[in-house]
Amino acid sequence: MTTCQVHLGTLLKRLRQVPRDAQRIIETAIDTDAKGFLKDIVAITPPSMGKANKESQRRGENAIIHDLLGTRSGGGRRTGGVFVVMADEVVNKATIGSQNVRLFATKDGKVYGCDTRFFKPYATVDEMFAYHQSKRLKSGRVSEAGGRTRDVGRWKFIDQMIVSASAWNRYRKWIIQRVGMLAAGFNAAAQKLGVPLPVWIKRHGTGRGAVNIQRSLGSYSITIRNSVPYGNKNDLPRRIRFVLQSDKRKKRLAHRIRAEIRVALRKNKLTD
Known part of the structure; x- marks a missing residue:
């Protein structure tokens, strides 16, 4: 858990001038x-890289499509790809043997095929997701590995899952919804605190996090929890610390406290 404590410093003396308003100001x-x-x-x-927008x-x-199909020309992180997509009419004409599948032959005599275990032309979304995660x-x-053919004589074996265009389109529509x-x-904290988030983030609901607000005399705390299991792999703890320790945040907090103290002083007809 990453925690943050607020040190009031000289602002604490000013808060003591308006004791009846101190709790409200802090909250x-x-x-x-x-x-x-x-x-x-x-x-x-x-x-997002600075702004959560379209x-x-x-x-x-x-990024998901690049991971799944492999990065081609045009930059981006190099990946070997996960699937090879072929037209439905091509996979329907494939010749299935006991161990190998003959997919098609080129005019120069090269035969493209795959092991039977990779031939999943009409794989379900669940099957494709399981292979993707593997x-x-x-x-x-x-993994950046893969994405090449394995040559055996005149055969070129594809060592990736072969899927039809129709199966790919179903999976693509489903998987990009995970963005x-x-x-x-x-989401849970944003909903509780009234912070608007983009639809493509809100659509996932509030079940992957939590927020807890504790209030008592002289004490007030907000605990925000993000429980997405792969947060550590995406460097989320470091990102959280970066935001909590940023000068922007410290200045914003101090500015808000000063503004609320000024309001309280004027209300109580005290000198600012």
């Missing part, structure tokens, strides 16, 4: 701080 300041934290952390939670959503969707490294990233799930671990 208002911490509420404001928590809302600011949520906005800041969501803005740097993958796939561009970030598209970035996340494209290609993940401990870091959570999809925003890591940031969705903050």
